[in-house]
Amino acid sequence: MADKNILKQKQAARRRMRVRNIVSGTGERPRLTVAKSLKHVFVQLIDDERGVTLVGLASNSASFEAAKGNKSAIAKQVGQKIAELAKTKGIESVVFDRNQYRFHGRIKAVADGAREGGLKF
Numbered sequence: 001m002a003d004k005n006i007l008k009q010k011q012a013a014r015r016r017m018r019v020r021n022i023v024s025g026t027g028e029r030p031r032l033t034v035a036k037s038l039k040h041v042f043v044q045l046i047d048d049e050r051g052v053t054l055v056g057l058a059s060n061s062a063s064f065e066a067a068k069g070n071k072s073a074i075a076k077q078v079g080q081k082i083a084e085l086a087k088t089k090g091i092e093s094v095v096f097d098r099n100q101y102r103f104h105g106r107i108k109a110v111a112d113g114a115r116e117g118g119l120k121f
Contacts, residue, residue: 015100023097024048032082032119033097034110041075041106043082045091055085075106076113083117093120 025031030045044056057064059078066074086094094114101107115121 012100019097019099023095025095025097029093029095030054030091031097032094032114032121033099034101034107035099036075036101036106039071041071041078041110043078043110045082045086045089045094054089054091055082057082057085072106072109075109076116079110079113079115080117081113082110083114083119086119087117091119096121 023031025046025048027047027049030047033044033046035042040059042056042058045054046052047054057078059066059074064078064081066077069077086092096111096114098107103111111121
């Protein structure tokens with residue numbers, strides 16, 4: 001019998017590739033990708049045609065000052081801040097990449113914050 005952790009990693013990789021086969025970013029409409037750890041959330045705007053990260057932000061980065069709140073509230077603030085940074089780069093519209101995660105909880109909070117910040121999905 002295979003190790004349970006190896007099986008979980010393989011399933012997560014399949015989910016990630018299933019999403020990535022559909023979602024791809026361009027220069028005009030980059031991919032907004034979200035990753036998370038147990039404590040923090042990480043977002044990037046990526047142009048897949050050139051293979052370049054345009055903007056990146058994490059909840060633990062020095063440029064991001066989070067107000068008090070739970071992890072979902074902080075994730076929403078990260079979404080709003082990445083929308084601000086995208087606006088300064090002239091980006092109005094993005095494609096959302098949820099990675100292997102369900103569109104739920106902190107991932108949904110990032111998307112809601114980015115929409116409130118003015119990004120169009």
